[in-house]
Amino acid sequence: MNFNSLRYCLRQSREALKRNFWLALVTSCIIAVSLIILGGFLLLAVNVAQVMRDVQSNVEICVFLYDDADQDWLAGELQRLEGVETIRFVSKEEGLAEFGRSLGDAALLAGLQGENNPLPDAFRVTVTDAELVPALAQTMRELEGVEMAEYGEEFVGELLKITGWINRFLVVVGLLLALGAVFLIVTTIRLSLMARREEIGIMKYLGASDWFVRFPFLLEGLAMGWLGNIVAVFVLAVVYGKVASTLQQDAFAFFLRPVTSPEQLLPVFLGLLLLGTCMGGFGSLISLHKFLRV
Amino acid sequence: MISLQNVTKIYPGSASPALDQITLDIEKGEFVFLVGPSGAGKSTLIKLLFRELLPTKGEIYFFGRNLARLDKKALLNHRRQIGMVFQDFRLLKQKTVFENVAFALEVLGKPPKEIEFKVAEVLEKVGLAGKEKAFPEELSGGEQQRVGVARALVKDPLLLLADEPTGNLDRNTSRQLMELLETLNAEGTTMVIATHAWDLVDRMQKRVISLNQGRLVRDEKRGTYGHEF
Incomplete structure (x- = not known):
């Protein structure tokens, strides 16, 4: 044509x-x-x-501890796990303060300080590869003194x-x-x-x-x-x-x-x-x- | 130029052949009338030459090429070498005389300047100069058929096939059209014309191929319409 x-x-x-x-x-x-x-x-x-x-790239594993957990021993165990990048200890007081900030109004949590604080101590763990998160969370759950390890899988x-x-x-x-x-x-x-x-x-x-x-x-x-x-x-x-x-x-x-x-x-x-x-x-x-x- | 060898055409569902064992040759530059009663096979022969139909048996050669063996491109070229004129003119009502004739060249992808020149030339030749802007319905039957002839001729065909071109025209207009076709033939275009216009056939004394019930019953170099049917 x-x-x-x-x-x-x-x-x-x-x-x-x-x-x-x-x-x-x-x-x-x-x-x-x-x-x-x-x-x-x-x-x-x-x-x-x-x-x-x-x-996935920002995912953190939140390892909640029993009150009687040995924090130093657990910190060592967590650090030794392959794929763990950083660990940060968050005491129950710090946890409550962070929660208050995320709500935007700390006054809502009035009366929950000290003895009444329902939050446990925790470690915030970041990992080198997001794909390792499920397996690492499972390993952490099996450590002594760990109540649960969550990373928002349900969300x-x-x-x-x-x-x-x-x-x-x-x-x-x-x-x-x-x-x-x-x-x-x-x-x-x-x-x-x-x-x-x-x-x-x-x-x-x-x-x-x-x-x-x-x-x-x-x-x-x-x-x-x-x-x-x-x-x-x-x-x-x-x-x-x-x-x-x-x-x-x-x-x-x-x-x-x-x-x-x-x-x-x-x-x-x-x-x-x-x-x-x-x-x-x-x-x-x-x-x-x-x-x-x- | 054209050679038919034992050509038979049987339409699907028909018991008797429309054409039966036809063998004939047509030379370049000839003027041939196909005559015979309705149903004799004239239109079938025209369609076979255009390769709108294929023969059931036998072969048709156009410049040595078997029409049954043309590929798509060759078939297109074959059809472009042929001009067709119809009894019912088949003009496009919404197009002017100029546009109807130009259409034949537009279809072939010719440039506008060439189209303008060639259409003017061919309209002059068929006696329609000055009617370029008229619509078909504003023309007489004879003029409409001249537009049909101009459209067939404008692409410089080697062969002009006409199926009852005077079928819708009065005697005088038919005579004028045949004279036009005779002139064009003298300029080199081969003509094959199926017709019932016995008086014109008798008067023009051209080659006459007579068909009856699909059979070739007469082929005369300078024949008349005949009274065998």
Whole structure:
């Protein structure tokens, strides 16, 4: 196909899009909505992955002691374990003070000082490799004088479970919408094919190649995909930018650090562009395969 | 140029052949009438030459190439060497005369300047200069068929196939169209024309291939329509 043919195909696609303007617009909007949902899921997944990495890299094993535990002996034993980086003794008084700070109001803990302090003494242990944490915690639990060794496994597990369900739900909804959008593209292209049936019949007698006949319809589908893409990427970029800057400024969301690095976000947006293009092309090809005989 | 060797065409579900053991040759530059009653096999022969259909038996050669063995690209080239004219004109109503003729060149990817030049030239040749901006519905039947001929000719075909080109035209307009085709033939385009216009066939004294019930019943160098059917 040469430049003149390409120009002709572009003109045909433009005319077809004008002819089916509203249907093409609705199709593009549905593509945009499905890509926004899929894109939202991808951004959520990128952020959850970051949270998980943060949690794992900052993970500390909190070794709680019985009141009669031999602290010096335990400190030595803990230090000897392979993979242990640092240990820090946190007395029950310090623990209570830290707890008060994390609540933001130490007055809430009034009356729990001294004899009434329910917290045990503890060691805070950091490790060289987050993957060693479960095994090390188990070894520490077996040491004499240790009441329990925790590293937030339940929190991490719950977080994974919840985000897993949200991800699955969004993927299903996004895929259903994407299927609906592809179906709409098939319908739009079919209408274009019907409108140009006579012309296509004549083209064959004039010696048009199969691709010359097909290409304007493929372009039409791709154009709908691209329009949906651009809208989706724009909406996602604006909304994500707002949410990210709000979270960064919000003191109550200090534990959530949204992903803002282009290296992590660019693949998401490029993936969406590719997906929208594929949806447009795929819808066109289905329609051409089903309804066009050249 | 064209050689048919024992060509038989049987349509699926049909007991009798549409064409039966046809053997003939057509030389470059010839003007050939295909005559015969309805159902004689004229349109089938035209479709076989365009390779819209394949023969059930036998071979068709176009410049020595077996049409049944053309790959996709060669088939495209074959069709680009042929101009087709239809009884019902098959013009695009929403396009002007110029656009209808230009369409044949746009399909082939020709540049706009060449299209403009060639369309003007061919419209002049078929006597439609000045009607470029008219839409088909604003033209008479004869003029519409001239647009059809111009569209077939604008790509400089080696062969022009016409299936009942005067079928929808009155006698006078039919005569004018045939004169036009004769002139174009004199300029070098080979013509194969299926027709019922017996008076024109008799008057023009060209080669006549007569078909009846799929069989070749007569092939005369300077023939007449005949009264065998």
